Structure formats: C-alpha cells, structure tokens
Amino acid sequence: MKSEFIAAMDLLQEEATHGDIPLKKVFKLLGDEGHGMILLILCLPYLFPIPVPGLSTISGILIITVSFYLFLKRPPWLPKRWETVTISANTIIRLSNYAEKVWTYVSKIVRKRMLFLHEMPAFRFLNFLVIAVNAVLLALPLPIPFSNTVPAIAIVLYAIGYLEKDGLFAIFSYVWCIVVTSFFTSLAMGAKHLL
Numbered sequence: 001m002k003s004e005f006i007a008a009m010d011l012l013q014e015e016a017t018h019g020d021i022p023l024k025k026v027f028k029l030l031g032d033e034g035h036g037m038i039l040l041i042l043c044l045p046y047l048f049p050i051p052v053p054g055l056s057t058i059s060g061i062l063i064i065t066v067s068f069y070l071f072l073k074r075p076p077w078l079p080k081r082w083e084t085v086t087i088s089a090n091t092i093i094r095l096s097n098y099a100e101k102v103w104t105y106v107s108k109i110v111r112k113r114m115l116f117l118h119e120m121p122a123f124r125f126l127n128f129l130v131i132a133v134n135a136v137l138l139a140l141p142l143p144i145p146f147s148n149t150v151p152a153i154a155i156v157l158y159a160i161g162y163l164e165k166d167g168l169f170a171i172f173s174y175v176w177c178i179v180v181t182s183f184f185t186s187l188a189m190g191a192k193h194l195l
Contacts, residue, residue: 005103005163008037009096016089024083027076035070036163039063039131039155044095046138046152056148058082060139063155067131070162071124106160114167123170130173131155137184150183
C-alpha cells in the first residue's frame with residue numbers, strides 16, 4: 001500500500017507537469033488533513049545548508065499558521081494575500097523526487113505508536129509550541145549556513161510523526177530542540193562577543 005506521503009508527492013508532481021502551482025492549489029490538493037504534508041513542503045527547501053534570503057520569513061509565518069490550525073484540529077488556512085504565490089514546477093519536481101528517496105529510508109522505521117503524543121490536548125499544545133518556536137527561528141533572515149536547516153529539522157521530524165501517527169518522531173523533534181537551543185545560543189554568544 002502506497003504511503004500517504006508518496007501519494008501526495010505523486011499528486012503534486014502530476015500537477016507540476018502543467019506548470020507552476022499557486023499555494024492555494026497546493027493547500028487544496030493536500031486537503032483538510034494536509035497539515036503534515038504542508039509543513040514538510042514548506043521545510044524541505046531548508047534541509048540544504050544554504051540560507052534562502054527573504055523566503056524563510058514567509059515560510060515561517062505560514063508554518064506557524066498551519067501549526068495553529070493543526071492544534072485547533074481545523075483545516076489548514078492560507079492568508080488571501082499569499083494565495084497567488086506560486087511554487088515553480090521545477091522546484092516541486094526536484095523536491096518531491098528528493099523527498100521520495102529520503103522517505104524510502106524513513107518508511108522502514110516509521111509506524112503507528114504512542115498516539116497520545118499527537119492526540120492529547122496537552123501534547124498537541126506542546127507540539128504547537130515546538131513548531132511555532134522553530135518556525136520563528138527559521139524565519140530569521142540570518143545569512144549563516146544551517147541557520148534555517150537546524151530549526152527546519154525539528155519541524156520535519158514532527159511532521160513525519162504526525163503524518164504516520166508515530167509518537168516516537170514527536171519525541172525526536174523534542175530532543176532535536178536541544179540541538180536547536182545549543183546552536184542559536186552559540187550564535188547569540190558569538191554575536192555578543194563580537195559586539
């Protein structure tokens with residue numbers, strides 16, 4: 001049986017054969033339960049150790065918005081001003097091909113377990129905080145390698161867990177937050193030292 005992730009990637013690739021895709025269409029294609037997929041798509045460009053100036057701020061705001069609606073258990077919502085923002089067909093195809101290759105390895109260890117980490121209100125709120133804080137850090141326009149990648153990994157880990165209802169990946173995202181904290185603390189201390 002094809003995973004939900006692969007099915008969504010195939011759907012986006014098929015749509016990309018017709019040209020660039022507006023964000024509104026991406027949200028529509030992924031459906032009312034597409035929070036995890038949208039989080040992954042927004043974070044995939046940052047898994048490369050090169051900052052993406054300007055784009056990270058928009059992505060960060062969208063990630064916070066999607067995670068808030070996930071916490072409320074409501075369909076993902078997109079601000080009207082961004083409905084016409086497009087993702088190039090070439091980007092969609094390259095990212096989806098890369099993501100599918102990675103997923104072949106991830107799918108070997110991901111499975112349903114510890115569902116309470118995705119379902120209990122207290123943990124849903126904790127998950128929202130984890131995503132929102134990392135999204136704020138991702139949104140910072142810092143011209144420093146890995147400054148987008150480090151927080152994006154925390155969001156990707158949670159998104160994978162949410163997609164497959166695997167609580168272990170939620171725990172991975174919590175643990176990765178220690179790395180995020182260390183990374184940005186080091187940056188702050190370095191900046192303070194220079195000043």
